[in-house]
Structures are given as structure tokens and as C-alpha cells.
Amino acid sequence: MIQVENLTKRYAGFTAINQLNFSVAKGEVVGFLGPNGAGKSTTMKILTSYLPATSGTARIAGFDVFGQSVEARRRLGYLPENTPLYTDMRVGEYLRYRASLKGVPGRKVKQAVGDALELCSLRDRERSMIGALSKGYRQRVGLADALVHDPELLILDEPTIGLDPNQIRQVRELIKNLGGKRTVLISTHILPEVEIMCSRVIVIHKGTIRADDTAENLLKNHRAAGSMRLEAKGAANGRELLSQLSGVKDVTEEKDGDYTAFQLKLDANADPTDEAMRLATANHWQVRELTRRRPTLEDVFVELTHSDS
Numbered sequence: 076m077i078q079v080e081n082l083t084k085r086y087a088g089f090t091a092i093n094q095l096n097f098s099v100a101k102g103e104v105v106g107f108l109g110p111n112g113a114g115k116s117t118t119m120k121i122l123t124s125y126l127p128a129t130s131g132t133a134r135i136a137g138f139d140v141f142g143q144s145v146e147a148r149r150r151l152g153y154l155p156e157n158t159p160l161y162t163d164m165r166v167g168e169y170l171r172y173r174a175s176l177k178g179v180p181g182r183k184v185k186q187a188v189g190d191a192l193e194l195c196s197l198r199d200r201e202r203s204m205i206g207a208l209s210k211g212y213r214q215r216v217g218l219a220d221a222l223v224h225d226p227e228l229l230i231l232d233e234p235t236i237g238l239d240p241n242q243i244r245q246v247r248e249l250i251k252n253l254g255g256k257r258t259v260l261i262s263t264h265i266l267p268e269v270e271i272m273c274s275r276v277i278v279i280h281k282g283t284i285r286a287d288d289t290a291e292n293l294l295k296n297h298r299a300a301g302s303m304r305l306e307a308k309g310a311a312n313g314r315e316l317l318s319q320l321s322g323v324k325d326v327t328e329e330k331d332g333d334y335t336a337f338q339l340k341l342d343a344n345a346d347p348t349d350e351a352m353r354l355a356t357a358n359h360w361q362v363r364e365l366t367r368r369r370p371t372l373e374d375v376f377v378e379l380t381h382s383d384s
């Protein structure tokens with residue numbers, strides 16, 4: 076559905092994306108992850124024909140986004156990072172206008188708009204002025220706009236940015252419901268979002284691709300560090316002793332009444348749980364919690380995208 080080859084974009088000498096190669100198959104829901112400034116929006120603007128590439132090619136359903144942009148755009152719905160909605164139009168009116176603009180035949184516009192309103196739970200806002208809507212509702216109008224011509228592919232640039240937790244949950248739910256028959260490429264820097272919604276993750280950092288795999292494989296193959304937490308009574312010298320266990324990088328402590336909570340940062344793949352147990356027993360600490368936290372996708376993401384690496 077998407078094929079990107081050696082895609083490069085320079086802005087006045089600054090390389091925003093450099094020789095990107097990736098593809099997205101029909102029906103996949105792919106997370107496009109990267110910190111701010113990584114090049115996500117630039118890539119998406121090229122894929123949606125809003126911006127020409129400096130070099131390389133991108134195709135949507137086999138159509139070149141530059142040379143055959145009309146054919147390519149017909150097959151995709153795009154939610155840009157700043158949804159440019161007309162604030163002085165009513166929701167229904169706006170969507171009808173957008174549908175005709177995108178080539179939905181006149182006799183089908185009503186049905187198409189109705190379906191998009193339904194899908195985005197906007198039925199009761201059809202007559203509201205866009206300018207009077209909350210940010211969450213505006214985002215839904217943006218999604219309805221992306222969907223109104225029933226595209227095979229959806230390209231969503233940070234669809235939950237700036238929303239409150241309830242609105243985020245609703246938009247996520249909505250995006251999940253879109254999956255199945257549609258292909259989705261969704262950019263975000265919110266990791267739990269990706270774990271919930273995406274079958275595959277592409278990590279981009281400083282304009283180059285750092286990883287392209289399932290979340291599961293990323294976790295398996297990256298030596299991201301985990302951590303351990305131990306809460307005990309009577310562990311006055313705990314910090315010093317715990318620091319000496321194998322695979323422990325750093326220990327911090329925090330008092331909680333009679334108890335002390337130790338937080339251990341671990342080397343990749345380290346698991347000093349048994350050693351910590353023995354240490355506690357030997358020193359007669361009264362342990363009320365000992366937990367090891369496995370590395371999360373967030374740890375892998377940090378490892379792949381921290382500083383200059």
C-alpha cells in the first residue's frame with residue numbers, strides 16, 4: 076500500500092529526512108514513532124503529496140505521489156498535524172464540501188457524510204459550528220474529513236496530540252474501529268498508543284529509520300534496561316549493599332515511615348532478584364515489596380532515540 080525508497084527531504088540545506096526505506100502492506104496498522112523533529116510530519120506530507128521530496132520515491136497503491144498525485148490521493152485520507160478546519164462552517168456542511176472536493180459523486184455525498192459522521196460519533200454535532208467545538212470534537216471532524224471518501228489508506232499525524240485523557244481514549248477507540256479493512260499509518264510519540272493499536276512500529280530519529288519491527292520483537296531484541304524496586308524495614312545500609320549486586324547500575328532510596336523504598340536501575344537483561352532476596356534474608360530486612368519491571372517499549376524507544384546516537 077505504501078512503498079518508500081531512498082526518500083530524502085532537505086529544507087534549505089537542512090536534511091529533515093535522509094534515505095528512508097520502508098513499506099506498509101495492505102491492512103497493516105503501523106505506528107510511526109519518533110521524538111519531536113524526527114521527520115514524521117515531513118514524511119507524511121510527502122506521502123500525501125503536500126510536499127515534494129528532494130530525492131527518492133514514494134508510492135501509494137503503486138501510484139507515484141509526485142507524478143500521479145491525483146490517483147495516489149484518491150486512495151488516502153490524511154489527518155494533518157494541525158487540522159486546517161473552516162471554523163465558520165457547520166460540521167455537516169464542511170464534510171459535504173470536502174466530499175465533493177475529493178470527488179465523491181453528488182448522489183453519494185449524503186451517504187458518505189452520514190457514514191463518516193456515524194463512524195466518528197458526530198451525528199449530534201452535524202449542525203454545530205466547527206469554531207464552537209471542543210478540541211476533541213474538532214479532531215473527530217478532522218478524522219471524518221480524512222474518512223469521507225472511504226479511502227483504503229489513512230495517514231494520521233499525531234491524532235491525539237493536545238487532547239485530554241478521555242478524548243484520547245475516544246479517539247483511540249475510534250482508530251481501532253477503523254482497522255480491519257483499512258491500512259493505517261499513524262505518527263505519535265505516545266508509546267502506549269502504539270502498543271494498543273499497531274501491528275508494527277517504525278522508529279525514526281533525526282531523519283533516519285532506527286527500527287522497523289513488531290513491538291514484541293523490538294522488546295525481545297533490544298537490550299533496554301529494566302529496573303527493580305525493593306521496600307524493606309531495617310535496611311539502614313541497603314543502598315550500599317544493593318549497589319554491589321550484579322547488573323545494578325544505580326540505586327536511589329526514599330523513606331516511607333519505617334520502610335525504605337530502594338529503586339534499582341539495571342543493566343540490560345540483568346535480573347538480580349534472587350541475589351536481592353538472599354541479601355535481604357541474610358541482613359534480616361523485613362521486605363514488603365520486591366518487584367522487577369521488565370523493559371517496556373518506552374525504554375526501547377528511549378534507547379533508540381536518546382541524544383546524538
Ligand SMILES: Nc1ncnc2c1ncn2[C@@H]1O[C@H](COP(=O)(O)OP(=O)(O)O)[C@@H](O)[C@H]1O
Binds near residue numbers: 090110112113114
Ligand atoms: N518548512 C521547514 N523549513 C525548515 N525546516 C523544517 C521545515 N519543516 C520542518 N523542518 C525541520 O525538519 C525537521 C523535521 O520536522 P518534522 O518532520 O516536522 O518532525 P516531526 O513531525 O517528527 O516532529 C525538524 O528539525 C524541523 O525543524
Ligand SMILES: [Mg+2]
Binds near residue numbers: 115116117156
Ligand atoms: Mg510532526
